[in-house]
Amino acid sequence: METGQIRALGPAPLASARYTMPFTLAEQQARSRWQRFQDCVDAAKAGGYTVPAGHRTVVVTNVSIDWWGSPGAVYLDGTGLGSVSVAHELLHGYGLGHSFSNDTGYRNAPWSQPGEYDDPWDEMSAANVYGSGWNGTYGSTLPVGLVGYQLDRLGWTDRTRVATAGSGWSTRTLTSFQSPDASSPQLLRVPIGTDPFHYYTVEFTRKLGYSAGIPADLVLIHEIVNGTPYLQRTLDGGARLPLSALNANGVSISATISGATASVTVYTASSTPVYGPNTCVGGYVWREGDVRDYACVTGATRLQTAADNAARTSRWVNGPYGPHTCVNGYVWREAWPGDDVCVTGAVRAQAAADNAATASRVLHP
Ligand SMILES: [Zn+2]
Numbered sequence: 001m002e003t004g005q006i007r008a009l010g011p012a013p014l015a016s017a018r019y020t021m022p023f024t025l026a027e028q029q030a031r032s033r034w035q036r037f038q039d040c041v042d043a044a045k046a047g048g049y050t051v052p053a054g055h056r057t058v059v060v061t062n063v064s065i066d067w068w069g070s071p072g073a074v075y076l077d078g079t080g081l082g083s084v085s086v087a088h089e090l091l092h093g094y095g096l097g098h099s100f101s102n103d104t105g106y107r108n109a110p111w112s113q114p115g116e117y118d119d120p121w122d123e124m125s126a127a128n129v130y131g132s133g134w135n136g137t138y139g140s141t142l143p144v145g146l147v148g149y150q151l152d153r154l155g156w157t158d159r160t161r162v163a164t165a166g167s168g169w170s171t172r173t174l175t176s177f178q179s180p181d182a183s184s185p186q187l188l189r190v191p192i193g194t195d196p197f198h199y200y201t202v203e204f205t206r207k208l209g210y211s212a213g214i215p216a217d218l219v220l221i222h223e224i225v226n227g228t229p230y231l232q233r234t235l236d237g238g239a240r241l242p243l244s245a246l247n248a249n250g251v252s253i254s255a256t257i258s259g260a261t262a263s264v265t266v267y268t269a270s271s272t273p274v275y276g277p278n279t280c281v282g283g284y285v286w287r288e289g290d291v292r293d294y295a296c297v298t299g300a301t302r303l304q305t306a307a308d309n310a311a312r313t314s315r316w317v318n319g320p321y322g323p324h325t326c327v328n329g330y331v332w333r334e335a336w337p338g339d340d341v342c343v344t345g346a347v348r349a350q351a352a353a354d355n356a357a358t359a360s361r362v363l364h365p
Pocket of ligand 1: 088126
């Protein structure tokens with residue numbers, strides 16, 4: 001990704017070290033996944049390092065035991081890769097779930113749900129993703145990225161380039177997440193019915209950058225149901241091709257690709273406002289410190305943020321390495337890594353508190 005951070009949660013100090021566990025391999029294998037994870041955290045504590053509350057934690061074992069990720073916790077086998085990439089598990093650690101398709105006849109593994117792992121354009125389909133084999137260290141040598149909904153959920157989308165179709169017919173030009181050119185929308189949401197958590201997304205995916213492993217440029221449609229993206233495929237029992245056009249749920253979508261853009265025409269009867277993955281609960285709004293700042297704050301804090309942004313350069317003072325010191329009385333806001341707006345100490349403390357509280361201020365289905 002261009003922005004390898006969870007912006008709403010701000011900077012997190014990193015710590016890593018090696019600790020010895022008071023268990024045999026057999027003893028660890030006999031325990032539950034979460035107990036094994038906790039055993040590692042406990043071993044670190046006994047060795048002198050306490051994981052700060054709320055920190056996402058990755059543990060890596062020096063013997064082969066297990067390989068998984070869950071929000072806030074990742075457990076990896078340091079002896080080598082499984083069939084799933086480190087990126088997949090780390091993205092679980094950032095809170096993403098698996099991607100699905102609408103093909104309930106697809107079963108990836110005996111333990112998986114119908115349609116689960118059936119979106120090869122999305123890293124969250126685990127081993128069932130496009131790419132060109134394994135390099136033994138980091139996984140696929142030609143990567144597949146994430147589909148637009150997942151980027152949106154991570155807060156990695158530019159909010160000014162996420163559009164929602166109004167009721168009736170409309171046509172838009174989309175650019176891709178893979179090339180930052182132009183200013184057109186990169187993700188189009190199309191409301192369905194009256195449920196604000198149920199909508200389609202339309203995106204133009206290009207065979208570039210972090211999606212260099214996909215076969216070709218393509219328009220993809222996902223149906224978002226309660227926070228899970230379902231790739232829309234043909235359900236004819238044959239090629240199961242991804243759909244670039246559909247007529248369903250009172251919605252019509254069609255698209256044509258022309259070079260670096262795609263033209264998408266949609267119809268929806270719905271005028272329901274879509275609740276995307278970063279929608280704040282009542283009483284809170286996005287801070288909007290920059291285009292990816294989805295922290296949920298009060299209206300007063302958003303106004304303060306805009307005022308501080310407007311004063312950004314006037315509060316800088318030239319230092320030996322450039323204009324990156326705040327004038328007396330101001331400090332870096334640090335609402336996200338690299339945030340170089342100068343604010344009062346009270347505003348910086350507010351930003352940190354809002355970052356910590358945002359997870360509890362996001363509206364879920
Ligand atoms: Zn997974």
